[in-house]
Amino acid sequence: xxxxxNEQALLKGLANNDSAVIELLYKxxxxxIQTFILANNGSYDDAKDVFQEAMIALYExxxxxxxxLTCQIKTYVYSVCxxxxxxxxxQKGRFTHPIDNLEENISVDDDLEAHAKHDAAYAIMDRAxxxxxxxxxxxxxxxxxxxxxxxxxxxxxxxxxxxxxKNQKYKCLMRLKKLFFxxxxxxx
Amino acid sequence: MEDLLLLETIEKYLDNQMDxxxxxxxxLVRKNTPEIxxxxxxxxxxxxxxxxxxxxxxxxxxxxQTHQTLLERGDISNSANVTNGAKVIQLFHKYKKVASxxxxxxxxxxxxxxGLALYLSPVSHSSQIQQLSNDIAAIKKSQQYQxxxxxxxxxxxxxxxxxxxxxxxxxxxxxxxxxxNAHVIKGSGAIVVDNNGKEYFAQIALLDQEKxxxxxxxxxxxxxxxxxxxxxxxxxxxxxGEEIFTLGYPRNEIVYGTGYLSARSGYEGDSLSYQLxxxxxxxxxxxxVFDNDGEVVGVLSTREAQLEGVVFALKSNNIYKVVNDYNxxxxxxxxxxxxxxxxxxxxxxxxQIATLESCVFYVKSFDK
Numbered sequence: 426x427x428x429x430x431n432e433q434a435l436l437k438g439l440a441n442n443d444s445a446v447i448e449l450l451y452k453x454x455x456x457x458i459q460t461f462i463l464a465n466n467g468s469y470d471d472a473k474d475v476f477q478e479a480m481i482a483l484y485e486x487x488x489x490x491x492x493x494l495t496c497q498i499k500t501y502v503y504s505v506c507x508x509x510x511x512x513x514x515x516q517k518g519r520f521t522h523p524i525d526n527l528e529e530n531i532s533v534d535d536d537l538e539a540h541a542k543h544d545a546a547y548a549i550m551d552r553a554x555x556x557x558x559x560x561x562x563x564x565x566x567x568x569x570x571x572x573x574x575x576x577x578x579x580x581x582x583x584x585x586x587x588x589x590x591k592n593q594k595y596k597c598l599m600r601l602k603k604l605f606f607x608x609x610x611x612x613x
Numbered sequence: 614m615e616d617l618l619l620l621e622t623i624e625k626y627l628d629n630q631m632d633x634x635x636x637x638x639x640x641l642v643r644k645n646t647p648e649i650x651x652x653x654x655x656x657x658x659x660x661x662x663x664x665x666x667x668x669x670x671x672x673x674x675x676x677x678q679t680h681q682t683l684l685e686r687g688d689i690s691n692s693a694n695v696t697n698g699a700k701v702i703q704l705f706h707k708y709k710k711v712a713s714x715x716x717x718x719x720x721x722x723x724x725x726x727x728g729l730a731l732y733l734s735p736v737s738h739s740s741q742i743q744q745l746s747n748d749i750a751a752i753k754k755s756q757q758y759q760x761x762x763x764x765x766x767x768x769x770x771x772x773x774x775x776x777x778x779x780x781x782x783x784x785x786x787x788x789x790x791x792x793x794n795a796h797v798i799k800g801s802g803a804i805v806v807d808n809n810g811k812e813y814f815a816q817i818a819l820l821d822q823e824k825x826x827x828x829x830x831x832x833x834x835x836x837x838x839x840x841x842x843x844x845x846x847x848x849x850x851x852x853x854g855e856e857i858f859t860l861g862y863p864r865n866e867i868v869y870g871t872g873y874l875s876a877r878s879g880y881e882g883d884s885l886s887y888q889l890x891x892x893x894x895x896x897x898x899x900x901x902v903f904d905n906d907g908e909v910v911g912v913l914s915t916r917e918a919q920l921e922g923v924v925f926a927l928k929s930n931n932i933y934k935v936v937n938d939y940n941x942x943x944x945x946x947x948x949x950x951x952x953x954x955x956x957x958x959x960x961x962x963x964x965q966i967a968t969l970e971s972c973v974f975y976v977k978s979f980d981k
Binding site: 442444451455473477484485507543546595596598602606609 | 616617621656663664665666667670672673676677689690691918
């Protein structure tokens with residue numbers, strides 16, 4: 426079953442972080458996942474975690490150029506959640522044989538491997554940013570995440586001019602890079 | 614200091630903020646100095662990482678917000694019991710077709726009666742007749758409207774509606790009663806059963822989520838009911854080692870599979886089910902499980918996800934329970950009457966299948 430054009434549009438919306446689309450996807454899929462997780466030794470919070478992680482995996486997939494979804498979105502989300510949850514159960518050591526309805530699900534191992542890599546990189550970046558300390562962290566977040574320009578950043582942080590702010594930003598950036606790559610290369 | 618300048622230059626280069634001359638000069642430096650080239654590559658990669666980080670961070674925020682909004686609006690729930698949302702709307706969709714048919718039947722009768730009245734009334738009451746014919750016009754109009762509704766429902770199936778769930782089911786009464794798993798029935802739209810490419814509309818006659826069984830009634834003028842069914846449904850339990858076979862629709866075509874009964878209870882000791890050793894795929898849900906004689910001993914329903922070939926089937930006596938529930942509420946000719954004997958027991962398997970094939974259906978649920 427190929428994704429229909431309607432579903433393609435939804436995926437595009439997801440890739441653009443369109444909140445209306447995300448709300449729709451959330452509404453249509455969350456209950457199924459919740460039912461599945463609750464039926465398999467999970468809690469409401471587990472369902473929330475797993476579902477959001479699956480949505481991020483789908484988002485990452487939707488962002489790549491060569492991306493094609495070969496099934497319906499709901500099948501994909503269900504399959505990812507199912508796989509993620511079984512993995513977590515295994516890790517927690519309370520692996521009971523899971524039961525599911527003879528519901529359609531597809532193999533998502535490759536995608537999840539890619540997602541795990543992304544997730545690790547995300548965690549490393551998060552840690553690196555946090556260990557930078559202020560004002561470096563906020564300065565870099567302002568520039569790279571909120572995409573503020575140097576002028577605005579200078580006045581917000583109280584630098585006398587944007588050149589000084591820029592100078593500081595590069596110093597911070599070098600530290601961040603060092604922190605990031607120290608971890609990232611070990612992970613590779 | 615020099616490093617900072619270099620970093621700034623690289624970032625400027627990667628951001629495409631250099632003019633042509635600068636760019637050419639930098640590219641030359643890059644070509645001749647492997648260290649700088651390496652730094653450019655490294656920085657490009659780092660920028661990609663930080664952009665990805667930024668994107669994921671904002672999607673995480675959106676997701677958290679969405680969750681909160683939906684929770685507040687009641688579209689999702691944080692309790693351990695999940696309900697499937699607006700029941701009234703589901704019921705409305707479920708019975709819309711019946712309602713429109715009923716309304717149009719009503720319309721026809723009204724037309725007939727008013728026609729009769731028109732024909733029989735004395736001519737002198739001309740003002741009354743006038744009144745009546747007005748009514749007829751109104752009725753006609755409403756009937757046209759209903760007719761339109763019916764057409765819409767029919768023509769919508771291939772185009773507008775979404776196929777959301779598929780499974781198998783089989784006849785338990787030659788009049789057109791089909792049994793399947795309750796979890797096969799999903800969505801708010803039509804239910805269509807398909808046998809060998811011929812599709813029929815069906816209505817839900819009974820839904821028992823606890824036993825995970827559903828009874829469907831084929832409600833389609835194209836359906837011709839059979840004289841009798843070739844198999845009966847076993848009341849007693851079946852024993853270990855009994856060889857069994859099944860026919861179902863894990864794909865668009867009917868598929869045959871065999872195995873044996875491997876345990877008297879189902880998942881985690883579930884006494885409503887048997888455990889079978891056979892292969893089953895999504896779509897097999899609701900398929901009949903026959904013994905060698907061709908008698909129904911169960912309804913295929915779930916499988917164990919991590920173990921190959923471990924499948925669970927609801928015991929056939931559960932069918933009697935739901936049928937009794939149904940009959941208790943529907944008396945007389947609408948009763949479900951199940952066959953009492955199986956008349957394919959001495960046939961070869963191939964002949965059995967040929968006979969049974971026409972009794973097993975592909976059950977499709979649609980969403981509006």
